[in-house]
Amino acid sequence: MVPGSTRKELILKARSLYDNYVKNNLFMKMILLFALITTVTIVTFSYFMFNVMSQSIIRNELENQKKAMDSVNSYMTRKYESVQSMVLDVYRNESLALHLTYFLQHPFEDYMKYQLDHYTNEADVDMPKGLDFFENKLDSDADIENLLLYSSEKQFLFAYKQGHVSKLISTNASRSYIPDAMALENSMMSVPNAWVRQAIDQQDPKLYAMRVPITDKNSLKNLGQLLVYFDSDRINQALESYKEQLKGYIIVLGPTGEVLFDSSDRYYGIRYPYADKIESLFDTAMLEQESYVTTLTQNQAGYMVVGVAPKAEVAAAYQRLKHTIALISAICIIVVLLVPVLVVTNFAKRTNKIIRFMRKVESGDLSARIQDDKEDELGQISRSFNDMLGELTRHIDRVYKAEIKQKHTELAALQARVNPHFLYNTLEVIRMRAVSQGAKDVGEMIYSLSVLFKSFVQPKGENTLKDELETSRLYLELFRIRYKDKLSYEIVCDESLAGKNIMRMALQPIIENYVVHGLQPRRSDNHIRISVYEAEGRVRIQAEDNGIGIDPTRLEAIRQSLDLVEEVGDSFGLRSVHERLKLLYGTDYGLEITSTLGVGTIVTIEFPSEEEAQHV
Template structure:
């Protein structure tokens, strides 16, 4: 429950937290994926580079060993191309050594050449430090004639009844291999890092095999070839004979033995598990040399080459993730703070605090929302003030009406008694004034705020009738309206205050031709009422003041009057700003007041 509540509070209901989480997840997955593929591509490239370096080393080894094999073949070719040398070698292998010595003495006395005998091979050993021994084996006489790097020669008899050398030599395959154990034992050559190249010697006359030429080479010399041509590489390189024996081992692990994984090399391609999981490369020897060059690069050792790359990519990826997440998060957090400020301000407004304002001067969307919110609050405050004042006026009017309704029947009956008394005394004009006053009073105390045009005209007529009687022949009035407009709705008490303004301020009491005209006409969707008099008029300066004051709210002192400004404000509150009152006047000529309201019909509303 605690985790669920925390999820709802901090993640589910928080858009910006979800935005940051989604963006972070996408960013992390993208960078991790790109980093992974980058690492895979670069590491494979580095692995291939290491394998290429090893292959270059293997090719150097292959060339070197093959050169040594070919150098032995060249030895035999030189023997075959030189008849005297060929005859000497063949004689050595076909006859006993004593007979060969006698033969050589006879040749020496008749020839001045010194290279027609076995001295030729001694010179080869001297010229090539890689050669440890050059050995001749006589198949017929079963002896070994050994030339060593130190310039020593040995003749060793290997009769089959006393030695395994003849059998071993018969089974020995030509090409590159390890030195035969029995040959080593016979010539006392136990240097472990040697390999042999063996080739058959034929009699040039009969083309029959008369023996074998065996050359021992120093395997350690191969390392210098690798380091000199290739440099550092990972893993190790083997040269295997056809029987799987190790001819050369750059790691010095398997010298003098059969490579334990030789049987797997034919089934594995590219990589496999030998002593450990490794990359495997093989190079077959050219021709009939019979050896195999093998490159073994353990994957764990090759992996060390791209460990630094792995650490670098992880470091760069981590830095990219931090930058890609933190910087946008800072912007999102800033937006979240500004949004929360707007939300808090809205909640304060919900509690009724209309003084809240958001301080945000930035020009982005949130700044525009904040300024719009402030403007909306300002407009709403002004609207509330207008509505509040309208309600206050409505309450004041209702209070006034309520006070006027105190025991209205008593007032009506009292006025009726006074009127009947006037009639009994024959004072008809007084009775008419009392009747008009009673009807006006009855209309005023009614609660409805919207009446028909006919009712408002009748009330206006009763009010004017009072003053006609008061001023007798000095005052006259007339009211005109189309009968089809009789039932149109308008605000109650919207004409009487305007007529009263004329009676109080505009009528010439010393004149006998005072006249006022009230006329209502329909124009499209508007009813226009014109009140025109021939009174004293309004001076120009005062008229401008009145016009300016029409758009200003009333002060507390003016709220008790029902004059021009009150009618104008009630019309605007009821119908809108496009309706209201307009006044024109000329001194000594008269004043014209025009008001207009919508062309509505039916019962309408009863309250503003």
């Protein structure tokens, strides 16, 4: 825990650093913001790139495992088909089928006599007869460890073994469990039965058995079974080309989860401890550890090939990629930040230099000049500043004395009762002076002001829509020039309505309200549209702007204030227009405001299209 006093000191230090180096330092804020955006962007991109590439590596690793599983499955399918073909060959050869049938239905001594009696009568002396056929099959396939013929009727087992003499084993039910075990076995492929293993003295755990029932061709009576024990280690031959790429291990399971083959040599002789999970798996599971699991089922033979790839082993394959991406990202962040920091720091130094010279001028040193020969924006600002100082110095020398002389004349004019004609002429002189000095925008503003002043001071007897709209245009033109074309306006009026009479100063308070409260100086697209049209016997004038709009609560307060009696306070101009409309044309007329925050405001006024008696 950090003590309270220490925490407070850290907060104060951080606050001090912020105030000194960040709060009033635009360039530092730019650097920090750019650093934040750049770092987040590069880190995010690196994260997504790592995810995409790591997923691609995982898919490749699992695809390699799938190919290895296909190779194992192909190998075992060939063995399964070879055993099936062995029995079919027997059935296709009439003499061989008779020999095998007789062998399984009679004592071994009787079969030997039967074989001797029929040997000389067979036409095809090259075809193996009787038990020689199976012995030849054993010799031709080195993957076979044992080949067994079991007679269910006579209850004996005739066993062949690689490199050993075949032998006959009695399996009478009264002395052996083998008949019961044979009767219960119904799967095509499994691990060798323990009782059969003991009877034939076969203790090697790395074996898998293929079983085919033998029936009489004519009566379809079950005579016994053919069992072939294959060496599980031989399946590794199918994995030779995948050993270096294979992650995890491949295991082949029998119908009840017994292990027929295990590339890791860990589960031979036992039931696979995760067999129950395998049956319900889809993608990943917690076995020895969190692992990707892929299954391939051979329905005919009744076995399942399972590929198990621990996530930790697969992750090790893209661990180096992770470090590489992290290093590249760090280098990119450093390079991307270093260059802008150097550039911005240079700009900051030059900007601070300009500020220092401005402060010198502010203190009265008009001889200060900025030395910056570069052609970029800061260089142009520096030269413009120097030019401005030179022009200001010359102007003071040329105009200052004349201005002092004119002061007395202006003071005398102000002390007298100035008539409007004198003011118009004076405004015109000022306008021409501004034009002659190159300040055309000031001249335009003065012209608009003088025309406005004349319309207010010397009003005509009647005020038409045309006059009111022209006054509004001049008023808007003042603000358009004031905001350097950041404000645009549009006035639309049907020519047939231009001669309609309207009260004076109906639109000026509305325009003023927009300029003061709705116009946004930072925007360059401020716009107000004044449209005049006739609807339902009334002349309707709408002033629609794209300003900041009015909050609904504030809008409701303004609407309620329109009917208040006070003549001061907020919305006085709008309230005066609303009250005059009601006094002149009745309570059915007035001013209506609608607004959407962030979109703009629409102010609508209405008066009768046909002239009616004015209300007092």
